[in-house]
Amino acid sequence: MNVATIGTGGIVENFLEACKQNDISCLAMYSRVKDHAKALAEKYQVESIYTDLDAMLAREDIDFIYIASPNSLHYSQAKKALRYGKHVICEKPFTSTLAEFDDLLSYATNHHLFLFEAIVTLYMPNYALIKENLAKLGPLRLVQCNFSQYSSRYDALLEGKITNVFNPAFSGGALADIGIYNLHYVIGLFGKPKAMRYYPNMHACGIDTSGVAILEYDGFIATCSCAKDSTSKNISQLQGEKGYLLMESQTSRCSSLKLVVKGEEQELTQPSNPISLYHEVKEFKKIFEAQDHERCQKQLAHSRLVMECYEKLRKDAGIFFEVDQQ
Incomplete structure (x- = not known):
């Protein structure tokens, strides 16, 4: 399971540490300003930093995109990642509106892609x-x-x-x-x-x-x-x-x-x-490795209700x- 990240806030470091402890490789980071990602990339030995999101999403060796950008960007970035055939882990709140969530849910389901909300609780x-x-x-x-x-x-x-x-x-x-x-x-x-x-x-x-x-x-x-x-x-x-x-x-x-x-x-x-x-990253990895789409859909049903x-x-x-x- 290889991941890439969007964002450089403190929650991204938390995610990278969780990946490290769960034997998940982070291959790339996206940031509008390259220098903002350098310290984290060096600490967690992330090989590539991108300022072009499409270039990062085009990589075939990346399975999941973790999104930790401002709330209003969650939908557009998740939709773009899904269109590139990537599975998505998106920080809370999943999207700004229910309509945005339903669009992501429909696309992910129809294209057999995993879509998770990172809600630790x-x-x-x-x-x-x-x-x-x-x-x-x-x-x-x-x-x-x-x-x-x-x-x-x-x-x-x-x-x-x-x-x-x-x-x-x-x-x-x-x-x-x-x-x-x-x-x-x-x-x-x-x-x-x-x-x-x-x-x-x-x-x-x-x-x-x-x-x-x-x-x-x-x-x-x-x-x-x-x-x-x-x-x-x-x-x-x-x-x-x-x-x-x-x-x-x-x-x-x-x-x-x-x-x-x-x-x-x-x-x-x-x-x-x-x-x-x-704990959430551990569960996401387990679901992905088992290709348990039924479990994923159950979690998405909860996220939709919220x-x-x-x-x-x-x-x-x-x-x-x-x-x-x-």
């Missing part, structure tokens, strides 16, 4: 344990998630500088950047909510800097808080009539898990690799991207 060992222990809580009543992380780019926003992560033209915002993990976490456990609403704190540029999504299910309510303009202890808690499951970590990392039933506490935490992308809910939440809250006008 779903592959963490402790997330699997949550599913295994849910029934012990009895009828569920409340679910709480808080993923808040003050962004250094928020300082720039306060100074009047709009960076990609807070720019509607680049499909940014708190819900897109970190709130999406909460959606994957809750929807992965309970499926599509019967009703949903997002209540954002909006900046004058038209993007959310923080907010709370409320997802309604039969018998219980899930509240999903996310923030890039403030910080908090990151937790998730699932409360049932018999007890609760507490995870004191980001919903991306799922790094701890405690079960409390009728006052009796049980530590469930299983160790996870400190490289957050390790994308459907994500788009409804942001549009109902008055958050519109540049791509929405096209």
Whole structure:
């Protein structure tokens, strides 16, 4: 399994380290500015850096393209990679709109190509344990998630500088950047909510800097808080009539898990690799080597449901991207 990358941010280094630990070779990197990729290429012994995306995609020895560019570029770059016959791993959020996602899904399915969303939550060992222990809580009543992380780019926003992560033209915002993990976490456990609403704190540029999504299910309510303009202890808690499951970590990392039933506490935490992308990359490699398209389609069905809910939440809250006008 040979890969190439698009982007040079910190998440790309995480991906390259995950590839190294899973015996996957990265043969090439694409960056608009060659110097931006040099340090990573040297550290991980990547042989080629391209500033021409088509030239990189034309290589026959590359199986997968990993996309970690600004959100608004995910669709066009993924579509181009698929057209070159490449399998794709795309960072979250998969695309800016559901229509873009459906187009990628249709093309990948019709051309028998693998298409994965890089959403680490779903592959963490402790997330699997949550599913295994849910029934012990009895009828569920409340679910709480808080993923808040003050962004250094928020300082720039306060100074009047709009960076990609807070720019509607680049499909940014708190819900897109970190709130999406909460959606994957809750929807992965309970499926599509019967009703949903997002209540954002909006900046004058038209993007959310923080907010709370409320997802309604039969018998219980899930509240999903996310923030890039403030910080908090990151937790998730699932409360049932018999007890609760507490995870004191980001919903991306799922790094701890405690079960409390009728006052009796049980530590469930299983160790996870400190490289957050390790577990998902391991699973993607397994699926690719087994040519398990059925498993891939199951994951895509989940990603589509999250994308459907994500788009409804942001549009109902008055958050519109540049791509929405096209």
